[in-house]
Structure formats: C-alpha cells, structure tokens
Amino acid sequence: MTRVLLVGLVCLILVAPEPLRPPDLPKPGGFSLAAGERTLLWQMETTKGWFNTVYAGDTLIVAEEGRFAGRDAHTGTERWNLDVSAVKGYHGPVDRWMVSGDHVVAVTPNAHDEKMARGDTLLSFSASTGKLKWSLASDRPGTTRYFNWLGGGVIHLPGPGELWKLDAEDGQRRWVRPVPFGCQGVSGQADAWVVGLLVECDGRTWLRAQDARNGDLLWEHEVFPDGQPLVHVTGAVVSVQSPGSITVHDLDGRLLYEHEGQGTCECELAATASGILVTRYDTAAIDVVSEAVDRQTGRLTRMEFLSNLHVLDERIYAAREMQGDLHGREVVIVDPTTGALTPVTTYPRYATLTGISRHGLLMQPRESELPILATYATTPPATVEPTLDICSLLPEKVFAAQFPKGGHRRLARPTACDWIGSPQLAVSLLWAGRTDVETEVALYDILFTTFLQYQPEKALTTPMPGVRLFVTEADVAVVMTNRKIIRLAGAGSLRVTRLLALEIAKRLQGTA
Numbered sequence: 450m451t452r453v454l455l456v457g458l459v460c461l462i463l464v465a466p467e468p469l470r471p472p473d474l475p476k477p478g479g480f481s482l483a484a485g486e487r488t489l490l491w492q493m494e495t496t497k498g499w500f501n502t503v504y505a506g507d508t509l510i511v512a513e514e515g516r517f518a519g520r521d522a523h524t525g526t527e528r529w530n531l532d533v534s535a536v537k538g539y540h541g542p543v544d545r546w547m548v549s550g551d552h553v554v555a556v557t558p559n560a561h562d563e564k565m566a567r568g569d570t571l572l573s574f575s576a577s578t579g580k581l582k583w584s585l586a587s588d589r590p591g592t593t594r595y596f597n598w599l600g601g602g603v604i605h606l607p608g609p610g611e612l613w614k615l616d617a618e619d620g621q622r623r624w625v626r627p628v629p630f631g632c633q634g635v636s637g638q639a640d641a642w643v644v645g646l647l648v649e650c651d652g653r654t655w656l657r658a659q660d661a662r663n664g665d666l667l668w669e670h671e672v673f674p675d676g677q678p679l680v681h682v683t684g685a686v687v688s689v690q691s692p693g694s695i696t697v698h699d700l701d702g703r704l705l706y707e708h709e710g711q712g713t714c715e716c717e718l719a720a721t722a723s724g725i726l727v728t729r730y731d732t733a734a735i736d737v738v739s740e741a742v743d744r745q746t747g748r749l750t751r752m753e754f755l756s757n758l759h760v761l762d763e764r765i766y767a768a769r770e771m772q773g774d775l776h777g778r779e780v781v782i783v784d785p786t787t788g789a790l791t792p793v794t795t796y797p798r799y800a801t802l803t804g805i806s807r808h809g810l811l812m813q814p815r816e817s818e819l820p821i822l823a824t825y826a827t828t829p830p831a832t833v834e835p836t837l838d839i840c841s842l843l844p845e846k847v848f849a850a851q852f853p854k855g856g857h858r859r860l861a862r863p864t865a866c867d868w869i870g871s872p873q874l875a876v877s878l879l880w881a882g883r884t885d886v887e888t889e890v891a892l893y894d895i896l897f898t899t900f901l902q903y904q905p906e907k908a909l910t911t912p913m914p915g916v917r918l919f920v921t922e923a924d925v926a927v928v929m930t931n932r933k934i935i936r937l938a939g940a941g942s943l944r945v946t947r948l949l950a951l952e953i954a955k956r957l958q959g960t961a
Contacts, residue, residue, distance in 0.1 A: 505576035529579030587918030684720025724785025
C-alpha cells in the first residue's frame with residue numbers, strides 16, 4: 450500500500466551534482482567474530498544505574514547521565530572523561546547518539562519541571578579525546594527524534610517547518626530547507642548519503658528522501674503508519690517504523706519490505722549491501738518472527754525469532770534461543786540472502802547482549818543493584834568437549850532396580866532423553882556453563898523463571914559435595930554439578946526422583 454507522490458513541489462535545479470547512488474558498501478569476507486567460547490576481557494560496575502554505549506573505532510563510549518567516558522574497548526581502561534552536566538540547557542541522560550569517524554553527536558531529551566519546560570540539546574564532541582566541540586540548546590521541547598549524524602555534518606529539525614544541516618566541527622548551518630508548505634516534519638534520520646524525513650500534510654503522511662549534500666528532494670512516497678512513527682536510515686535503506694507496521698525502501702526509493710499489522714511491532718532492522726533482516730510481531734502467528742530479504746532478487750525468507758540485531762563489517766549478528774530445553778541464547782551470523790545461520794557462541798538467558806565490536810561481545814552479565822558492563826572475546830576452544838550422552842546418565846540397571854515392571858525403552862533427543870514406559874521419564878540438559886559462577890547464576894535464573902522460586906537459595910540442598918539439588922512436590926528435580934544443570938521429570942515419587950537425581954550427579958562427576 451505504498452503510492453508514489455506524483456504531484457509535488459516545484460524544485461529549482463541549477464547545476465546538478467553527481468546523481469545519488471547507493472554506496473558501494475564492502476561485501477562480507479573480511480573480519481568476523483571467531484566461533485567458540487566466551488572469555489572475559491574486562492568488566493565494570495556502572496555508577497548511576499543507567500547507561501548507554503556506542504563504539505567509535507577501538508573506543509567504547511559510555512554515557513551515564515551528565516557524564517561521558519571513553520574506554521579502551523579491549524581493556525576497559527578509561528581514556529577520557531567528559532562532564533557535560535554544566536552545559537547550558539543540558540538535561541541527561543542521552544536519548545540518542547551516533548558516531549562517524551572522530552565525531553560523536555548526542556541528544557538529550559526534553560524535561561519538564563515546575564518552573565519551565567526545557568528544550569532539547571545537541572552535543573558534539575571528539576571520540577578520541579572527549580573534548581566538547583559545540584552544543585546547541587533548542588527552546589522547543591520534543592525535537593530529540595529529529596536529528597541524526599552523517600559523514601560531514603548533523604541533520605537537525607529545530608521545529609516542524611525547517612530542516613538544517615549543521616557542520617560537525619563548529620555547529621554552524623551549511624544549508625536550510627523548508628518543509629513543504631502546509632506540512633510539518635514529525636521524524637527524521639540521515640546518513641552520509643540520504644536524509645529520511647517523515648512529514649504530515651492534511652492528515653496524510655509522506656516519507657521524503659533528500660540528498661544529504663544539499664537537501665535536494667530525491668523521492669517521496671505516501672506511507673500509512675500508525676501511532677508515533679520513527680524514521681530510520683541504516684545500511685543504505687530508509688525505513689518507517691510504527692507500533693503496528695514497518696516499511697523499508699532502498700536509497701533509490703524501491704520498496705524492499707512492507708508489513709502492516711496490529712498491536713505492538715517492537716521491530717528491529719539490520720541492513721547490509723546484500724540484504725536486510727527484520728524482526729516483527731506477526732498477528733496471524735501470534736508470535737514474533739524474523740524475515741530476511743535479498744536486496745538483489747527481492748527473495749524473502751521466513752526465519753525463527755532473532756533479536757539483538759547488530760551489523761559489524763557487513764555481517765549481521767543476532768541472538769536466538771538455544772535449541773531443545775537449553776536455558777540460554779546463541780549468537781549467530783545471519784546471511785540475509787539465504788537465511789542461513791552460522792553459530793558463534795552461547796550465553797546465559799539472564800544476560801543481556803548490548804553490542805558487538807571487533808573486540809567481542811558487550812554484555813550485561815547479570816542483574817544487580819548497579820548494572821555490570823562486561824566485554825567477552827570469542828575464541829575457538831583449546832579442546833573440544835565430547836557431546837554429553839544424556840541417555841547414559843541413567844543406564845538400564847537403574848530402571849531394573851527402580852521400575853522392574855516398567856519395560857522402558859530409550860528415545861534420544863537433542864540434549865535430552867526420554868524413557869518410554871511406566872512411568873515415563875524425561876531427562877534434559879538445561880545448561881552447560883563456562884564457569885562455576887556463571888552456572889550457579891544460571892541455576893538461580895532457572896528456578897526463578899521456571900519454578901517461580903523468588904528465594905532460590907532456600908529451596909536448594911547440597912546432598913553431596915559439589916552438588917546442588919532442587920526437587921518440587923510435582924516430582925521434578927533440577928540438579929547442578931560440574932558446570933552442568935540437568936532436569937529430571939516423571940519419576941512418580943519424591944523418593945525416586947531424589948534417588949535418580951543423585952545418580953545423575955554421580956555420573957556427571959564420574960564417581961558412579
């Protein structure tokens with residue numbers, strides 16, 4: 450339901466610059482994160498309980514209210530500190546920011562207090578030194594969404610009627626373009642090639658693409674978003690996202706993807722030269738799905754739910770739920786032309802993936818009063834651990850002793866094993882940890898999220914050295930030892946459940 454606007458504005462064209470062409474983005478084939486184990490490089494505790502991060506080369510910039518800090522992305526060592534709490538009009542925390550080269554441009558949201566309504570503030574500072582270059586305080590609240598960073602300057606919508614390009618070095622205006630008469634700008638974003646601007650005109654909404662070099666109109670399409678739509682420009686595509694829909698166009702205006710639905714979209718979009726990946730809510734499936742589109746052929750591939758989408762060196766990284774009963778997530782590389790997934794590493798479900806860089810994974814490894822920020826490298830394992838045979842944890846003689854009339858037969862599943870008979874048992878691997886601490890936190894998370902145990906420590910016992918055991922009245926056991934967590938269900942009584950859980954623990958320890 451996208452229509453091209455044929456009646457438009459009269460444009461005065463003098464000497465036209467080179468036609469805007471989609472950028473020659475590099476193709477995959479260079480750097481990619483190594484597949485393997487996670488190794489902690491460094492971690493820090495945030496000081497304010499809130500933070501935001503962005504990478505600028507080998508510098509990780511962390512924003513906490515009125516403070517920005519530049520850290521070595523590999524070691525975590527602080528390189529510089531910028532306090533902007535005294536900047537006129539500033540009110541943290543940062544709402545939106547972008548990096549290009551050594552330039553960082555950040556915006557802070559408007560704030561309302563009893564005395565006055567503050568406008569929004571743009572900040573520009575150096576990524577390598579943290580030196581503040583300039584700031585611009587708007588006297589009009591609500592404009593934080595309406596700017597973005599591009600290679601040589603900043604696109605800013607100071608009000609509903611004008612679009613500015615500001616010089617990245619000094620903040621001075623380089624060009625000004627009016628919003629079409631009778632319309633008002635409601636959202637915008639830009640990169641080094643194109644400005645995407647959403648305007649409302651007499652109850653109709655138009656997506657406009659303008660040349661970032663001079664503001665000239667390239668194309669415009671009528672779109673039909675709902676709620677409060679936002680424009681995103683990334684990976685040489687222009688998209689409009691709203692609570693129930695998403696529309697994605699190529700730089701030349703060609704429609705790449707469109708979805709209109711109901712409910713909350715909570716969409717994610719990642720784009721490379723070869724294709725795009727969209728995660729959205731599907732009202733028909735009543736579930737969140739992901740779809741990949743080949744930019745050359747237009748071929749669409751429906752995929753499993755992928756989240757935490759990131760683009761690094763023309764590769765799309767995402768996270769998915771681990772297969773079977775495993776209580777964790779897996780980082781994968783996504784080929785948007787085919788939908789193929791290449792595993793990289795795994796991490797606990799309780800952790801949050803915040804960013805990806807050449808130095809590794811930026812994560813919040815666990816919940817705490819003040820969030821922890823950590824960077825993990827991924828490296829191939831020194832030795833490959835043999836695959837755990839779940840069925841071998843309870844051999845035939847165990848059933849002969851406990852269920853002499855059961856007549857059980859084993860049915861192996863990925864990371865699990867079922868014993869079909871009377872009663873029917875199921876044993877599954879929930880987690881294979883990297884460290885003792887990580888495995889213990891994963892155990893607490895499993896008990897909290899699966900069994901609603903708000904005080905997991907009180908529900909756990911230590912029946913033998915190095916073993917933690919949890920047994921429910923419904924004859925379900927969770928046992929942890931040797932950095933592995935196993936679930937057992939269906940034994941038929943608390944006594945047998947506990948006995949079998951200890952048998953599993955002994956075999957995991959190699960003492961049976």
